[in-house]
Amino acid sequence: MLLYDKVLVENKAGDETADPFAAGENFPNLARRYSIALLQRVSFVVFAYKPKTEAVIPTLTRTIQVSQIESVPEEHAQVRIVIPWGTGVPSGAKAAPAFKK
Secondary structure, three states: OEEOOOEEEEEEEEEEEOOOOOOOOOHHHHHHHHHHOOOOOEEEEEEEEEEOOHHHOOOHHHOEEEEEOOOOOOOOEEEEEEEEOOOOOHHHOOOOOOOOO
């Protein structure tokens, strides 16, 4: 998906995971490959995933991560935004331990 003719957004959906930032090891390289054609050095990956439990759902401020793709010859940054899906309805929520890094 292209936004404003210059920003590439790679959208992905995945299976159940406790760590959405570790999932999809090829996502950064896929987004980078598309962004090369636009002469961009920043790509965005939006990843929808199903949390293993409600306890591992990150707070809003922990749903965005910026990192450099280390395995490529040029400097290229990835901005990953994770979106949990498939959790229960709010009225069925129970107390859970605090989210840990």
